[in-house]
Amino acid sequence: MAPNQPEIPLQHLDEVVIRFAGDSGDGMQLTGNQFTETSALFGNDLATFPDYPAEIRAPVGTLFGVSGFQVRFAAKDIHTPGDRPDVLVAMNPAALKVNLGELKEGGLLIVNRGNFSPRDLAKAHYDHNPLDDEKLAENYQLVAIDLNEATLKAVESTGLSNKDALRCKNLLALGMLYYAYGRPLAHTEDWLKKKFASKPQILEANLLALRAGAAIAENSELFKVVYQVNPAPLPTGTYRNIGGNQGLAMGLVAGCQLAKLPLFYGSYPITPASDVLHALARYKNYGVTTFQAEDEIAAICSAIGASYAGSLGMTGTSGPGLALKAEALGLAVMVELPLIVVDVQRAGPSTGMPTKTEQADLLQALFGRNSEAPLPVLATSTPADCFATALEAVRIATTYMTPVVLLSDGYIGNGSEPFRVPAIETLPSFPVRFHTEREGFLPYQRDDQSLARPWVIPGTPGLEHRIGGLEKEDGTGNVSYDPANHERMVMLREEKVARIAESYPPLEVYGEQQGEVLVLGWGSTYGAIRGAVNRCQDANLSVGMLHLRHIWPLPKDLGDILQRFKKIMIPELNRNQLCRLIRSEYLVDAVSIPLVQGRPFTSTELLGHIQDLHA
């Protein structure tokens, strides 16, 4: 430390929202992830929101190529990645232009001055250099630094080419932020050592850049204040940081361990669901088989075949893929085999906005098949909730011999938060036993309680039988065109799914248990609703919150809860899909709060809607 350096004041904060923004090749996702993991190990509660373009490497410096990663870390319990950032790190003019509008007034703005040449400015459609604008320094705490020059200088000793050296500039920026928020470098240093174990020169450069960032921040008084965000008072336990798609994969693997079944995952690559396939492909030593099929239809058909043969067949996709799987889902309904279909939703219709989030596949999941083909639909609500929802999907699929659709979305799938690792003894147990008894066997005889048919796998002596998509005769499973039998079978399939609701735990309303307004939600709106409802409580507004994991069949106690509130408000990232369902099932005058902008609600928006409804 330089002698006589004045003490930099330390300010305690409850929470901070940082947004990293740069070119899609600038390593912003990596930088954000590292900051997140370091903060997680530090003990903060946190939530993240990666926001990246569909282009893998968009042309450098363009507005549409800007990749962002927002992380909110806090000394308290939080539920969303935050509405507007307190800190913006902008690696180039395009990143500044796209994100500046959302930075809070007076927020910390770190800009890479080294990328503001006239050419860079032109690509971002600036006709002047925004850094020359005096207002920028007036409105924000501006830290404009030439990260390129600083990086080249920091890694000079490694002898890397300029091009390779400059790739370390994100680490330099990360080092600066670590200093500003009092974070140790150790986690990222360890991570780099593992990642670049076979490339010592690159490793050295990255370590030098990271350390230089911290040193520059400390020695050059770039920051007038440094900050401290203490660990959050989370419930006791062991935690890990988890992303939604990773959490789903873990939950599906755990579910199959609990069901004592091998897991077969047949899938076709699609954004934003591919990470589930990637994660499961790494779990081969857990009895997991992954099969990258030739298309979405083959993916689900291979999974049905695997379930028929005694694995738990699963497939994962996004909206367009779910559309392609519709006919095979109907087959799974008809042959009554367990199957899990994960839909990590994205903005549509058609190809839509693959990297942007939406919740508009709900009605497709419920009704998107020919004829009467009911099946249970579950929705996960946060990255940490993915694990438990996946377990529930496995329980329902195997207990009731039915395909299950599990809805997630891009916001959950790509986001991350701390996950309290459950103790094994607290997990439910639902081991599967295949039917092998010859006496009185009929392929479509039903369990009295669940109405499930027996699961008999090929290879079982003496129980040879045929199944298929043609209508079944009740009991025997033989092909039948009898009118009365068809109606009976349609109703049996319906009743079997309806009975799943008898196995749910009671619903829990958060906040007011009765009164003025109930905010009813499902899926990824959880965090924004919870944040808004907390703020209502602070303002003494009578508001309850209910978030559904089971969308179909609906919980039996939902009707009573709806009656306890004067007004029902349903925010969702679609035009009104759950709201339609609730209105038709319960004849209540629920109010729809739709949003279809490819982004999640902010708590502030929802607070406004609740206040409007109260007024």
Add this chain to the structure above:
Amino acid sequence: MNPATSYKKKDFVSNQEVRWCPGCGDYAILNAVQQCFASFGVPKEQFVVISGIGCSSRFPYYMDTYGFHTIHGRAPALASGVKIANPDLHVWVITGDGDAMSIGGNHLIHAMRRNLNIKILLFNNRIYGLTKGQYSPTTVPGKKTSSSPFGSLDAPFNPITVALGAGASFVARTVDTQIKHMKGILQAAHEHKGFAFVEILQNCVIFNDGAHAQITDKEVRDARQVDLRPGQPLVYGKELEMGLRFDGEQLLPCKPEEASIWQANSPTGARAFQICQNTEDGSIPVPIGLFRQVERPCLEDAIHQQVKEVTQNLGQGDLESLLRSGETWDVS
């Protein structure tokens, strides 16, 4: 006595009434398959017969084995999942020219390239029967059908070249009315370790009667068919008095003693491509028999081998190791 070695045909006959049109070629195929399954020495619970949609796809209902009548075109995809989940099962796919070559074409070619050890019987009657007689991807150009009243304009697929092109490790053709030949091919398909593609020229008495008559009628059969038998000369005729020989790009008639010796395992399969084309004008006979048989690794074996290796390297995973994976921290 091991029941698997003492099966009779009737052990593979289900209690369901067969509902194909009288005179349909499918009856003979069903009969041959039931006889063959009884003779393979495989416990019957190990057989799984999987079909798509179409007349041929009713097949599983008539077999007293495990059976799955799936959806149009998707039988190879579903069968792939069955075989990967349990490689011990004997998986046979029954399909037709519409099911396999049209709506299910994608699944068929990918199953062939992956070389799963499953058997596929393609009943080729060159017509859509169950939907009442539309032209199919193997219908002869000019054919008048319900959907081509002035003649079909589509160029057809030759299923054999599709299978060869997609890399099937076993490619064969047989005929519904030639039971002995068919049983020989089914036996060879069963013994082949890998994907076996068998095209069965099959007659549809209602919508395309005589679909293959020009080569399968008793009177013309000997002169119009040549049976490809690996290691044997390309000879045909009632007394095997005619031969074929390859001369560069040409296939020429010749004396039987000059006939080329058929090889089904050449590096490229080029002659298999060559011999099954340009047979329409009648100057050379139509090949049946074994076009290709080569050994390649099977996907399901590779998958399970990889699982085994990864498990050896990383250790058998369980709930404890799953939940403790990754970087964790404790809050107390």
